[in-house]
Amino acid sequence: ASLAPNAFADLPTIKWRLASSFPKSLDTIYGAAELLSDRLNKITGGKFQLRVYAGGELVPGLQVFDAVQQGTVECGHTASYYYVGKNMAFAFDTAMPFGLTARQQNAWMYFGGGLKLTRELFKPYNILNFPGGNTGVQMGGWFRKEIKSLKDLQGLKMRIPGLGGQIMAKLGVVPQTLAGGDIYPALERGALDAAEWVGPYDDEKLGFHKIAKHYYYPGWWEGGPQLSFYVNLQKWNDLPDAYRQAFETAAAEANLNMLAEYDQKNPPALMRLVKSGVKLHAFPKDVMNAAFEAAFALYEAEAKVNPSFARIYSEWKQFHALQTQWFKVAEANYANFLYSRK
Amino acid sequence: ASLAPNAFADLPTIKWRLASSFPKSLDTIYGAAELLSDRLNKITGGKFQLRVYAGGELVPGLQVFDAVQQGTVECGHTASYYYVGKNMAFAFDTAMPFGLTARQQNAWMYFGGGLKLTRELFKPYNILNFPGGNTGVQMGGWFRKEIKSLKDLQGLKMRIPGLGGQIMAKLGVVPQTLAGGDIYPALERGALDAAEWVGPYDDEKLGFHKIAKHYYYPGWWEGGPQLSFYVNLQKWNDLPDAYRQAFETAAAEANLNMLAEYDQKNPPALMRLVKSGVKLHAFPKDVMNAAFEAAFALYEAEAKVNPSFARIYSEWKQFHALQTQWFKVAEANYANFLYSRK
Numbered sequence: 001a002s003l004a005p006n007a008f009a010d011l012p013t014i015k016w017r018l019a020s021s022f023p024k025s026l027d028t029i030y031g032a033a034e035l036l037s038d039r040l041n042k043i044t045g046g047k048f049q050l051r052v053y054a055g056g057e058l059v060p061g062l063q064v065f066d067a068v069q070q071g072t073v074e075c076g077h078t079a080s081y082y083y084v085g086k087n088m089a090f091a092f093d094t095a096m097p098f099g100l101t102a103r104q105q106n107a108w109m110y111f112g113g114g115l116k117l118t119r120e121l122f123k124p125y126n127i128l129n130f131p132g133g134n135t136g137v138q139m140g141g142w143f144r145k146e147i148k149s150l151k152d153l154q155g156l157k158m159r160i161p162g163l164g165g166q167i168m169a170k171l172g173v174v175p176q177t178l179a180g181g182d183i184y185p186a187l188e189r190g191a192l193d194a195a196e197w198v199g200p201y202d203d204e205k206l207g208f209h210k211i212a213k214h215y216y217y218p219g220w221w222e223g224g225p226q227l228s229f230y231v232n233l234q235k236w237n238d239l240p241d242a243y244r245q246a247f248e249t250a251a252a253e254a255n256l257n258m259l260a261e262y263d264q265k266n267p268p269a270l271m272r273l274v275k276s277g278v279k280l281h282a283f284p285k286d287v288m289n290a291a292f293e294a295a296f297a298l299y300e301a302e303a304k305v306n307p308s309f310a311r312i313y314s315e316w317k318q319f320h321a322l323q324t325q326w327f328k329v330a331e332a333n334y335a336n337f338l339y340s341r342k
Numbered sequence: 343a344s345l346a347p348n349a350f351a352d353l354p355t356i357k358w359r360l361a362s363s364f365p366k367s368l369d370t371i372y373g374a375a376e377l378l379s380d381r382l383n384k385i386t387g388g389k390f391q392l393r394v395y396a397g398g399e400l401v402p403g404l405q406v407f408d409a410v411q412q413g414t415v416e417c418g419h420t421a422s423y424y425y426v427g428k429n430m431a432f433a434f435d436t437a438m439p440f441g442l443t444a445r446q447q448n449a450w451m452y453f454g455g456g457l458k459l460t461r462e463l464f465k466p467y468n469i470l471n472f473p474g475g476n477t478g479v480q481m482g483g484w485f486r487k488e489i490k491s492l493k494d495l496q497g498l499k500m501r502i503p504g505l506g507g508q509i510m511a512k513l514g515v516v517p518q519t520l521a522g523g524d525i526y527p528a529l530e531r532g533a534l535d536a537a538e539w540v541g542p543y544d545d546e547k548l549g550f551h552k553i554a555k556h557y558y559y560p561g562w563w564e565g566g567p568q569l570s571f572y573v574n575l576q577k578w579n580d581l582p583d584a585y586r587q588a589f590e591t592a593a594a595e596a597n598l599n600m601l602a603e604y605d606q607k608n609p610p611a612l613m614r615l616v617k618s619g620v621k622l623h624a625f626p627k628d629v630m631n632a633a634f635e636a637a638f639a640l641y642e643a644e645a646k647v648n649p650s651f652a653r654i655y656s657e658w659k660q661f662h663a664l665q666t667q668w669f670k671v672a673e674a675n676y677a678n679f680l681y682s683r684k
Binding site: 010039042043044045098101102103104106107108109110111112136137138139140199200217218219220223241242245246249250252253255256257259260261263264265266267268270271280282288289292322323324325326327328329330331332333334335336337338339341 | 385387443446449450453482587592595597601603606608622624631667681
């Protein structure tokens, strides 16, 4: 079999623009959209072209949702929890504090009803969502002073957006929302006492370890945060089926790929940070417990007033509990044994 | 844009046969090949056809390697550790006892050099390998009597093939190799004292819980076993690039998909087994430690006499140690906290 020179000649040439929420400097996250674009190009012999724009190039990073909804761009790559202001339920498409791990999020989305439920949520907004990457559990952030118990959080100014920030506020923290580039100077001049970003690989590049030596784990507000591809529904419906199939498959590959890439990049970055003098700490138990209780109190309260949140939450909560019952058996025992030996 | 009726008319029609090592009854594993076939068909508008044959239909399940090598079939779906008789290093393409978890295996294969190293190993055999699914950590198997310490393993007849069996033999077990369908009768009539298979979802279907009440974890010989797609190298080289791209992408999707599907199916199966009276046990600490030491002694000994094993092992060991250093921090702390609360 040989390739005919114009193998895809009869397929329409389609040029789409993808608006990413992310800067190119977050190369692992940003790269998922480039992988998608590259694959679609190669599978279709250059006929389905996706041009990727970094956050701010076409639309501001936090307006990707609106841009896809309105059809300003055909598709986007973003984190749905940026849009909890529209509906808190969008966080299920990324991460709920104390929620699913990366593996569990995939199980939920692809097989546990998550994709179906979140697509119902997105449909009135004219958006079709696809899982589009995961960072794995993030770190809990950089603190200028050690946190020995819950009372050390009182009045602390911490850069932590979203639901994590809402829960931290219940614990006495004064949460702040700052873009990535603004965190370092604020931390340096003392306008911030603490800041969370992503994990060792991305954090190292921003240099937080030079000014805040205490590095906490885990980022309980992001136990397995999923990124998402969004496609405008009309544009999707107009797409030839072969292109839709290619898109769905390549999006799944990008989803898998990002987690694998982070898992390869984070370990050496953590070792370098520790060598440079960073002190690693687990959050104190009373902080973890108070945050856990505040998180589920928030969900229960929201479920009472937000029917679309309640619908997803009741299924998600049950799935989460079953996953925990399973993962605490063989997976946890295997992993914890290896940790004890090395 | 609309779909021209013969969109892929200029692409050659290619019909391949895929020999699976697995029976259709192992639906989650077997299904990965069907997913691959289905996607390729749809992406190419029916021009790239992959017909999937279950183990034994075209070639015996354990001869998929040879069939792909010789070009009897164009491609296959199998577990590379079936072929440790050719070279123990093939186990790196599936699972080494006390080796990488499913997430870590993906990080190693796609970004940590694993795919490159294993492809060098396969190349003289005329085979190109692709990750093609993962079950997650398996269970440690079904025992008729409780295992309280290492001495309870002495003389035990256990169905456990491969490297796990070799290591169990060093612990005093008499390992047996039996096909899936032969295990239940052997266990029932007392020809076996114990048997390992996969995990709750697959084990439940074979009914072991009716005759052996003690269900152990973890399956330390399979901490994240990867399945693989094999393609005959000449057939691959003859493939149009668009089809190669589609194959690689769809194989990655199938890889992601299998783990997510197992993670969705195993938890309720485990709950049903426990409800039916099965007793869950962790392997005793002395068993785990003795097995761990026997495993790494085996690898060190093999590395001394097998250069291709030594080459992969030295990189793999370093990667494994770094992964452990990272996963024991945020991932372990997050997971263990959730287990303590639920």
